[in-house]
Amino acid sequence: MALVLGATGDIGRAVARRLGRDGWQLQLAARDGQRLEAEARDLRLRGISVETHPCDVLSEDAGVSLLDALSATPDVAVCTVGVLGDQSAASDDWRTAERLMRTNYNGPALLMGELANRFEQRGSGVLVGISSIAGERGRGTNYTYGSAKSGFTAFLSGLRNRLWRSGVHVVTVKPGYVRTRMTDHLDLPGLLTVDPDQVADRIAVAIRRSQDVVHVGRLWRGVSLVLRTIPERLFKRMSLP
Amino acid sequence: MLAAGAERGLRLMGTTELAGWGRYPRVGCELATLRREDELCQRLGASTLIARGNGRSYGDAALNPELTLSMLAMDRLLSFDAEQGLLECEAGVLLRDLLALYAPRGWFPPVVPGTAEVTVGGMVAADVHGKNHHGDGSFGSHVESFRLATGSGDILTCSRDRNPDLFRATVGGMGLTGVVLSVRFRLCRIESEYVRAETLGTADLDATMATLAASNDWRYSVAWIDPSAKGSILGRGLVTRGDFATDATAASRPTPASRRQLPSPALLSVGLNQASIRMFDALYHRVGRFRSGLRPVHYRSFFFPLDRVRGWNRLYGRRGFVQYQCVLPVAQSSRGLRAILEHVASSGHLAYLGVLKFFGRQGEGLLSFPMSGYTLALDFPMRSGTVDLLDSLDEITASHGGRVYLAKDACCRPDHLREGYANLESFAEVRRAAMNGCEFSSVMSRRLGL
Ligand SMILES: Cc1cc2nc3c(=O)[nH]c(=O)nc-3n(C[C@H](O)[C@H](O)[C@H](O)COP(=O)(O)OP(=O)(O)OC[C@H]3O[C@@H](n4cnc5c(N)ncnc54)[C@H](O)[C@@H]3O)c2cc1C
Ligand SMILES: NC(=O)c1ccc[n+]([C@@H]2O[C@H](COP(=O)([O-])OP(=O)(O)OC[C@H]3O[C@@H](n4cnc5c(N)ncnc54)[C@H](OP(=O)(O)O)[C@@H]3O)[C@@H](O)[C@H]2O)c1
Numbered sequence: 001m002a003l004v005l006g007a008t009g010d011i012g013r014a015v016a017r018r019l020g021r022d023g024w025q026l027q028l029a030a031r032d033g034q035r036l037e038a039e040a041r042d043l044r045l046r047g048i049s050v051e052t053h054p055c056d057v058l059s060e061d062a063g064v065s066l067l068d069a070l071s072a073t074p075d076v077a078v079c080t081v082g083v084l085g086d087q088s089a090a091s092d093d094w095r096t097a098e099r100l101m102r103t104n105y106n107g108p109a110l111l112m113g114e115l116a117n118r119f120e121q122r123g124s125g126v127l128v129g130i131s132s133i134a135g136e137r138g139r140g141t142n143y144t145y146g147s148a149k150s151g152f153t154a155f156l157s158g159l160r161n162r163l164w165r166s167g168v169h170v171v172t173v174k175p176g177y178v179r180t181r182m183t184d185h186l187d188l189p190g191l192l193t194v195d196p197d198q199v200a201d202r203i204a205v206a207i208r209r210s211q212d213v214v215h216v217g218r219l220w221r222g223v224s225l226v227l228r229t230i231p232e233r234l235f236k237r238m239s240l241p
Numbered sequence: 242m243l244a245a246g247a248e249r250g251l252r253l254m255g256t257t258e259l260a261g262w263g264r265y266p267r268v269g270c271e272l273a274t275l276r277r278e279d280e281l282c283q284r285l286g287a288s289t290l291i292a293r294g295n296g297r298s299y300g301d302a303a304l305n306p307e308l309t310l311s312m313l314a315m316d317r318l319l320s321f322d323a324e325q326g327l328l329e330c331e332a333g334v335l336l337r338d339l340l341a342l343y344a345p346r347g348w349f350p351p352v353v354p355g356t357a358e359v360t361v362g363g364m365v366a367a368d369v370h371g372k373n374h375h376g377d378g379s380f381g382s383h384v385e386s387f388r389l390a391t392g393s394g395d396i397l398t399c400s401r402d403r404n405p406d407l408f409r410a411t412v413g414g415m416g417l418t419g420v421v422l423s424v425r426f427r428l429c430r431i432e433s434e435y436v437r438a439e440t441l442g443t444a445d446l447d448a449t450m451a452t453l454a455a456s457n458d459w460r461y462s463v464a465w466i467d468p469s470a471k472g473s474i475l476g477r478g479l480v481t482r483g484d485f486a487t488d489a490t491a492a493s494r495p496t497p498a499s500r501r502q503l504p505s506p507a508l509l510s511v512g513l514n515q516a517s518i519r520m521f522d523a524l525y526h527r528v529g530r531f532r533s534g535l536r537p538v539h540y541r542s543f544f545f546p547l548d549r550v551r552g553w554n555r556l557y558g559r560r561g562f563v564q565y566q567c568v569l570p571v572a573q574s575s576r577g578l579r580a581i582l583e584h585v586a587s588s589g590h591l592a593y594l595g596v597l598k599f600f601g602r603q604g605e606g607l608l609s610f611p612m613s614g615y616t617l618a619l620d621f622p623m624r625s626g627t628v629d630l631l632d633s634l635d636e637i638t639a640s641h642g643g644r645v646y647l648a649k650d651a652c653c654r655p656d657h658l659r660e661g662y663a664n665l666e667s668f669a670e671v672r673r674a675a676m677n678g679c680e681f682s683s684v685m686s687r688r689l690g691l
């Protein structure tokens with residue numbers, strides 16, 4: 001069984017379809033039950049077995065109550081939950097910033113943490129967390145989001161380090177630009193931008209091959225390297241998108 | 242599969258350069274993606290928009306500079322009644338997806354065009370026809386109902402009983418009456434995924450037309466015409482016809498070895514230039530020698546030969562190409578087709594591959610393209626003079642009581658359109674009422690004065 005968190009999002013939908021086609025039975029979780037049912041209906045008509053669960057990562061005991069509701073502990077769990085937000089709104093208003101941090105870090109990390117404990121007890125399982133290139137280095141234009149993703153990346157790497165002996169594998173996915181609802185309002189460079197299906201395909205491969213950290217799209221490993229190696233004296237002067 | 246907002250156009254100053262399959266014309270458009278019905282109201286706030294499926298119409302039908310609304314993320318299946326084969330799905334579902342899902346279960350769409358890369362919404366909006374038009378009519382005939390968002394933001398269910406005017410205006414209406422959100426239509430039973438097909442060579446236009454007409458009791462038939470043939474062999478061709486194989490017949494001949502199989506003449510339109518013309522010749526003579534005989538062919542090779550060559554439309558270069566497709570009434574077909582082919586042959590323009598089909602009855606939509614008669618399609622690379630050539634072909638078509646297919650068109654003039662489509666006025670009336678609040682228009686509708 002495979003659990004997809006954020007199954008109403010663009011990447012979440014693509015992941016659910018891809019895993020379903022690969023033969024996984026699905027457990028879908030999302031905060032909007034009605035929209036989640038529409039996705040579930042579509043998947044069932046495609047011959048995929050699906051159970052659905054409400055889950056808002058901002059609610060206090062999201063992880064525990066979700067895990068208790070699941071019909072069984074999944075073999076694979078993919079977390080696609082995240083919100084890009086607006087940096088200037090987050091800079092001006094701490095409540096907005098806090099919400100952004102909690103949605104991108106606390107919520108997903110705590111959920112993955114709970115799942116990790118169950119997987120560890122059982123001695124198997126694959127955890128996939130979608131972080132972001134934005135977490136490689138804080139930029140003036142999206143550091144609230146970026147820092148939360150940074151934290152999530154570090155959390156996943158810590159889990160991987162802790163769990164590798166116990167047969168549990170952790171995949172960190174670091175997409176660059178993906179054409180989704182999240183980026184609709186942005187002018188994305190065509191050459192660097194991928195579709196949700198490509199992210200889903202990449203995840204399916206990473207699960208099969210037990211890969212650790214994966215990028216999506218040819219150029220992004222390079223971009224990530226460049227982002228991380230520019231000296232801070234220079235970096236602070238740059239205006240980056 | 243799920244291609245949310247998949248449109249790889251070049252972004253220019255906040256707009257995306259879009260085109261149809263022919264890559265002519267190209268227009269900078271504001272492109273937005275519709276993901277859920279409830280987001281639509283916000284989109285209808287725009288003063289004008291056009292829905293866009295997968296951009297497989299050739300010309301300017303799915304372009305609107307102010308707002309082009311991609312339906313590709315509206316790709317959910319909604320229900321399937323396995324007793325009756327009744328399927329309901331959102332308008333952005335790709336035919337390719339439906340085929341992959343339902344053909345193995347023994348269900349097949351009632352009508353499929355020459356590519357599987359179209360959306361269900363696009364199939365309704367162009368009222369597409371297939372190789373079975375002579376018996377089964379166009380796609381609209383198999384549509385039970387659809388849900389349409391009109392300019393006021395109301396979502397109306399349209400069928401032959403409910404909002405029948407809107408039903409007739411929207412089938413074949415090229416997106417000009419609103420946004421089709423979901424469609425309910427019938428699938429047909431098939432016993433195998435193979436079509437038993439044969440190919441016959443025909444010596445000239447009369448023979449090609451006669452063979453097509455004589456193939457009426459075959460479910461599927463089409464002719465490929467040698468566009469370079471002149472004089473006594475003008476209109477010579479290869480007629481392909483077939484029926485879905487029953488399980489037993491398909492099993493008696495397992496997967497066809499591609500060696501022994503004739504390559505589809507459709508692939509010639511990819512070859513371009515003199516080489517493809519020589520290939521037609523070679524093919525033609527092979528058929529003459531062997532008589533292809535009945536053999537099972539997978540439905541994908543039979544219906545969608547071109548889909549195997551990804552992005553073949555780019556081979557025509559930056560300027561793109563146009564497809565000219567017209568239909569002429571039966572009585573005028575022979576003379577009209579001859580006039581068209583002769584005009585092309587003498588024009589110095591090179592046409593790549595001609596496709597000839599026999600149509601059954603007039604489509605139900607007010608702007609449905611099919612009428613009882615013969616339809617011819619020719620591909621032309623865009624060069625200087627191509628527009629004038631098409632204009633004279635329009636003239637010939639109009640003077641023989643025919644019309645051009647809007648899903649392929651990029652150049653037709655308003656007056657030629659008027660001569661071909663008798664229901665333009667009733668269409669305009671229904672459309673006006675549906676546009677209350679938001680104008681549904683495209684580069685095409687403006688060009689044609691619709
Ligand atoms: C190789 C090839 C072979 C073809 N063979 C055939 C054939 O055999 N027979 C045939 O009939 N056609 C054929 N076509 C044409 C094609 O079937 C039609 O143009 C079809 O409409 C394309 O669907 P689409 O989803 O790509 O729509 P688009 O090209 O994106 O749009 C076509 C029209 O549909 C409208 N539209 C799309 N979605 C909606 C919606 N949800 N609501 C309202 N309006 C909408 C658009 O506004 C536009 O006017 C062929 C095309 C190609 C490229
Ligand atoms: N798009 C990109 O360019 C890009 C680049 C790098 C990384 N990513 C990451 O990829 C992941 C998927 O994003 P996407 O592009 O597919 O965008 P999306 O369509 O907006 O998906 C985001 C998902 O997160 C869910 N979500 C948000 N807040 C939640 C909450 N409080 N509780 C539960 N679920 C919540 C959303 O649920 P609703 O459907 O209910 O809103 C949605 O399912 C995100 O983690 C994003 O950060 C995206």
